[in-house]
Amino acid sequence: MDDSVECGQCGAVGLEPGFVEDSGEGSRGFARWIAGPLERGVFGGAKRLGRTRWEIEAYRCPQCGHLELFARREM
Numbered sequence: 001m002d003d004s005v006e007c008g009q010c011g012a013v014g015l016e017p018g019f020v021e022d023s024g025e026g027s028r029g030f031a032r033w034i035a036g037p038l039e040r041g042v043f044g045g046a047k048r049l050g051r052t053r054w055e056i057e058a059y060r061c062p063q064c065g066h067l068e069l070f071a072r073r074e075m
């Protein structure tokens with residue numbers, strides 16, 4: 001998965017692989033995708049106990065800047 005990724009906006013190939021950063025306190029440095037709609041707890045934070053997390057791969061189009069996101073690996 002790299003050269004075969006095609007931009008969904010302009011159709012360019014050779015998208016640049018990357019990931020979405022999460023620089024929040026206590027975060028591991030990357031954002032994850034969690035199945036199910038967002039539910040907030042008492043303090044406004046997302047409830048995510050027992051939910052499956054997926055690693056997000058983000059491919060950037062060098063032509064138009066569009067991001068193609070894939071949730072690939074279950075964590």
Ligand SMILES: [Zn+2]
Binds near residue numbers: 008062
């Ligand atoms: Zn594009």
